[in-house]
Each structure stands twice: as C-alpha cells, then as structure tokens.
Amino acid sequence: MALFDEQSLKLYNSMGGEKEIFTPINPGHVGMYVCGPTIYSNVHLGNCRTFISFDLVFRYLKHLGYKVRYVRNITDAGHLENDADSGEDRIAKKARLEKIEPMEVVQRYTIDFHNILQKFNNLPPSIEPTATGHIVEQIEIIKEIQKKGFAYEANGSVYFDVMKYNESHHYGKLSGRSLEDMVANTRELAAQSDKKNPQDFALWKKAEPQHIMRWPSPWSDGFPGWHLECTAMSTKYLGEEFDIHGGGMDLKFPHHECEIAQGEASTGKNPVHYWMHANMLTLNGKKMAKSTGNNILPEEIFSGNNDILDKPFSPNVTRFFMLQAHYRSVLDFSNEALSASEKGFNRLMDAYHQIDKLQVGKSSSISVSDWKQSCYDAMNDDFNSPILIAKLFDAVKFINSVKEGKVEITSEDKEILHETMKNFMFDVLGLLEKTSENEESTQKQLSATIELLIKLRAEARVNKDFALSDQIRDQLQTLGIQLKDGKEGTTFSIE
Template structure:
C-alpha cells in the first residue's frame, strides 16, 4: 500500500501530497448547515463526502479533530450580508422564539445524518455560542486597519486589503470584474467599496436575535463565525477547510481575508470543495421544482421519483461519484445503485458459506492495494468501489465452485470488505437498521398525517404506495396509523 495520500487543493488548483502541519494530528473544519430550514440533499452530499474523508484519515491512523459548525445566527438574505436575519424572520412568522427554530432543525439535521450513517464531528460549535470570539476578532481586524464602523455596522475593507493581499486567491477571479458585477444592495451608501462585506450588523429595534458590542446592539455577519470558531478550536492555521463549491467565491474567500487580516496567516493549508447536484442533467434548485429533501428521497414522495430509496442506497449512490464531480440524480441511476448496494451486501453475506480448498486462484492483496491506491488519489471512492465489485465477483465465483480459494483468502476477503465497505465507505447492512425503523416510521407517518390534514392526498397516497413498494403496509384506524413489514 502506498502511504502517499494526495488531495486536490482548491487554493493551488492542483493535487498535492498531504502533509499535516503536526502529524499525526489533523485539524479539519467543514462549514456546517444553516438551521433555519430542512437540510437539503446538496448539504447531505457535502457532509457524506467529508464523512468519507474523515473516516479514511482515521483509518490511516491520523488523530483527527473534525470541527463542523452550526450556523444559527447572522445568515442573511444576500450573499454579501444585507437583509433580515432568516431565523428572526421565520420566528416572527411562526410566533416562536428563534432558538426554537434552531433546535427543531438542528435535531432534524442530526436525524438525517444518522440515517446516512455519518460519524459525528469531534466538535460542533454554534455561531450564537461564540459571539464573544467573533467580536474580539472584529476588534482585531479594525485595529489592523482592514475594517471600519459606520452607523453601528462594521464592514471589511476589501479594496484596502487587496492592496497588499490577493483577495481572490481561492477562485483566481478578476477583482475588477467582481467590482463591475456587484449588485446594488442595501447599505451600499455606507460602504467605502462595493465589495466590502459586513462583519457586524446593526440590529433594528424589532430584531429578536441581537447582542451588545462595542458598536452597539447587533449581530454577526455570516462569514466571521467560521473564522472565529475554526481558529479557536484548530488554531490560526490548520490542515483542511472544506465545504460545497458554492461557498468558495464568497464565504470562503471572505474567511481567508478575515483570517489573514486578523492573524496575518492563511487559515488552512488545504481547501477542499464538493461539487453540485443535478437532476436529469439540470441543476437542482427549489425554484426549478427538482430539489429533493432527504425524506422525499426515502419515501418516494417527490413527484420526480418512481419510488423511495433507502438511506444506504442513497449514500452508496453518492459515493459512486467522486466528491469533486457533478452528481446527477435520476430514477435509473438510483435503481442501479440500489441493485449494486444489494449485490455488495449479498456477497458479504456469502463469506461465511464459502467452501475453501488447499489451493488459491485469487489475489486479494492486489485488490486491497488498488483500493488504497484509489483512496490515496484524492479519495477516489468510485475507483475503490469498482475494485470492491471485483471482490464481489470473486466471492460469487468461489460460492459457485468456479474458483478455488484458501481459508486465508476468505479471511482476506472479509477483512477487505470490513475495512473498505463498512469502515471507510461507511455503509451498513439494511437489516441492521430494523430496531431503529420504528423511529423512522413514526416520522414518515407524521408526514403523511400532516399531508392528509392539509388535504394533500396526492402526497399522502404517494407515501403509502412508496412504503408498500418497500414491503411496508400502513393501516389507518381509530387509534391512528399502524404499520407492518412484509
């Protein structure tokens, strides 16, 4: 096995040998969800991808501190931090406390991550829990001359920063072009430059989530939270910073500028970004009507789906594309992944039934070597999975009596599957979820109940029919809805 792990660094736009700053310790920060709505499938793809990366680093015996934040304040309507805080807006609409919104969707996010069998991060800090750190960082940036206060709002001075630093180092975009394409947004008259972004925002009197600061009552901008929390838990410079590619142009660009302005150093050595999701070749979005929520994918309740697919099938589907490649959802692709996942699990189930001989016609060590080579090449899970299906072919051939294998060969095949299928890819056998399915079914039945109350009988019937296709029968009665599994 080659121990030379190579990863693609967005910062340098090339593959680089992974050399941790303080081996065997690795600091990894991934931008987590903004919990004012259900986590969407694009988020899930990012977190499943970084779960794969986290798992593989642990498998290689690195000691990883994985930090993934929760954004529960300051994420506004515009990319450049103008507008109303979405938590406050949703709380006013629902007439609840903003932290009720946060708690509801944080729990929902964790439930979805558990269904996808992702490992929890080492630390999961929240923006609201680190207001003091954000204020201190803003004060330092002002003192260093890269930010200014205007009517209670603090802005980062991009043009002043750009005189001595490369503001677009992450994306290599042209600064003049950015200036020309900047939209006219609220607060432009207060700014020194059109690209300046808010570090701290003055709160209106009716604003619910606000905190005292040296500049008056307000709340943090979106970008400052990640800079403050990553430096607190991983240091001023750490190993890996990750997120979706949609974050690179604005959020991560501003993170780099803030950290450089405050700490005089790059925050991360390696920047990694996952690619977008498409549906039947078109970009996934709510406005296009082709955006999936995880529960819609599991139940088949979305009109574009022919049926529901299990969480492990969906995870397997995601891992069959490289994290930097576009992932296209279609019924045909999901059906193929479902069959592939079941083939993988069926082969694993045969391992205890294989007849061994004194001679060997297989080379399991070579397959293991190629799996490691694939994962060491920027976590190339599709190639590793292809090699695992070669192992599946061998297992089936041994079972059919067409290929001879020793007891040591069978033990090596089991070790290969244990390491790569379960430990690294993070898959698990579906029947292992049986004891947990009652919680899933309670959630699905509640969704169907809400659909019926809203007289959305199309969705109600779709849930029932989707479950029936999966072998689960619903029965409505006076005491509520019960279910049985065929």
C-alpha cells in the same frame, strides 16, 4: 506502525487547483473544519451530499490511524437572505412567518439535521459549535482586524476593507478572481450604503429596530457577519493554521474567500493548508430548487412520499448512490440512478455475506494482497470512492467465481478478503450491513403482499367494482401504506 505511514494520500487542493500529497501540520493529527448548515428549514439533499462527502474523508483519515478533530458548525444567526450584507436574517424570517421564537426554529431544524445525518450513518463531528455561542470570540477578531487597519466602522456597523487588504495580500486567490475585474463589474454604490467599496463585507452589522437577534458590542447592538462566524469557530478549536477546510462548491466565493482574508488580516498567517470543495447535486438533469418543485427531501426518499421516485429507497442505498460519484463531480439524482444503485448495493452485500461460506483451496487464483492495495490506491487518490466501489465489485466477481468452483482461494486470502471488504464497506464508505435474512425476508413478503393487493385492486377497477377498489386503498392507508395511481400504474409508499 500506523497505516498513514504505509499509504501516501493525495488530495485535490482548491487553492492551486491540483492534487497534493497530504502532510498534516502535526504528524499523526488532522484538524478539519467543514461549514455546516444554516438551520432555518429541513436539510436538503444537496447539503446531505456535502456532509456525506466529508464523512467519507473523516472516516478514511481515521481508518489510516490519524487522530482527527473534525469541527462542523451550526449557523444560527447572521446569515442574511441571498448571502447579502443587508436584508432579513434567514432564521428570524422563518420565526416571523411561523410566529415562533428564532431559537425554536434553530432547535426544530437542528434536530431534523441530526436525525437525517444519523439515518445516513454519518459519524458526528468531534465538535459542533454554534455561531450564537461564539459572539465574544467574533468581537475580539473584529477588534484585531481593526487594529491591523483592515476594517472600518460606519454608523455602528464594521466592514472589512478589501481594497486596503489587497494592497499587501491577494483577495480572490482561492476562487481565481481578480479584484480589478470585480470592481469593474460592480454597479455603482447605492447612496445609502455605508461601505467604502461594494466589495467590502460586513464583520458586524448594526441591528435595525425590528431585528430580533442582537447582541451588545463596542460598535452597536447588532449581530456578526456570516463569514466571520466560521473564522472564529475554526481558529478557536483548530488554531490559527489548520489542515483541511471543506464545504460545498457554492461557498468558495465569497464565503471562503472572505474567511481567508479575515484569517490573514487578524493573524498574519495563512489559516488553511488544504481547501476541499464538494460539487452539487442535480435532479433529473436540472438544479434542485424548491421554487420550481424540482426538489426532494431525504425523508421523502425514505418514505416514498414524493412524485419523483416510483418506490421508497433506504438511507443506506441513497448513501451508496452518492458515493458512486466522486465528491468533486456533479451528480444527477433520478429514479433510474437510484434503482441501479439499489441493485448494485444488494449484489455487493450479498457477496460479502457469502465470503464465510467459501470453500478454501490450496492456492489463490488472484493476488488478494494486490487487490487490497488497489482499494487503498483508490482512496489515496483524492478519496476516489467510485474507483473503490469498482474494486469492491471486482471482489464480487471473484467471490462468485470461487462459489461456483471456477477458481480457488486460500484460507489466508479468504481472511484478508473478508477483513478488507469489511473495512472499506462499513468503516470507510459508512454503509450499514443489510438487515438480517429474517428481516429481509419479511420485507420481501410485505412488498409482495402489497403488490398482490394492488393487482387485485386493478382487477376490481376493470370490473367496475369500485367499492372493493376503494376498500383496499382505504384499509392499506389505515396501516400507513399509501397507494399512488399514476400513468405507469400504481406505486406505494410506507409512512
């Protein structure tokens, strides 16, 4: 019997705004689509949080015994600046600024994206399609929408007719918006616009002469609309109706709303049964933004090469930090929060490595089976990773009590405890075991040695021996160890 037959999983469906018992379309099988990145720059931490959240979902569904087809796309065309229907393509703009080909931009940042997620120990999706690889499918969907009367052509571009669609469907049902309010709050159409209404969105855009990325179509040489790409790729690999569609909260409107409209207009079916949205990540209480400098890249966290953290933090600890908040909660990233996570992570790992050494007794002081089910209960409640982690720390307390001889555990319960901790820490949460004791010891010795040199350098500066101070800094730098002097003292990062 598969685990999913024993466990009742509930997930929060953004369509309707409540938790629902998860019942897949095909028993034992799950189809899940998650909107991937537009790859025109290094993947930012907020994106990583979304992909770690859905990696947790993917891992738990697999752990329960479901056969999961996880599709996560790469947007490599058609995503215009400010998520608009006009303007410059984000990838083409980057190519223009860097004087390289658009597909060089795509290649460079796709590699970065994969490298970062690999460091976070994310499992790769089952299929990772690209928008440019599915132009034919997108053209066919546009033809179908046109045939059903929900799209119109204007000067070589094709737009989705939202007003027409809303006569028989509900545009805005996912985001809870009413079309009447949207119309009332929209400025008058600019005279040069080809749209019948401001709410209409592009299915196909005719390329301006300077637009590099273009393909032939029945309407013009042009490129597909951003929303259409996900409809084409999700339905191609998961069918006209599938189980779960995920993405960041910021995609709920208009992107996901438009996907629903396109799906219903082309097939007459509700494309997605469960909508899931991960919440945002803030930095020191403020929205992350490159423009204000309130931003940090994953690689800057791992190397310590930033002005926000006082030391490097591993991908393992950073992942653990993210999973300590529920995926639907706003999570604030700060030096203090990461430091606390690192201490907790080390406590958890150390306790896990103590289980094999525990002395067994004739009886157990707690019901390990009940504790094991409480771990499942946490994950069955909309993938509640912070509650699961709290349950794992209950086990840490118990392990320490057994170690100190205060309570007992039977050999059978010891085995259940070890297996459950292993399953939830590594298979479900996706943490990597800490390095071996020898490697860990070497790391501690290296850090202690650098701290000693920092102290000697500080003494040299007090004694005005600036030659020695500079020599310590410069020689450490040649070894790839960067010292940073700040108000709170000197910190280091390893490149």
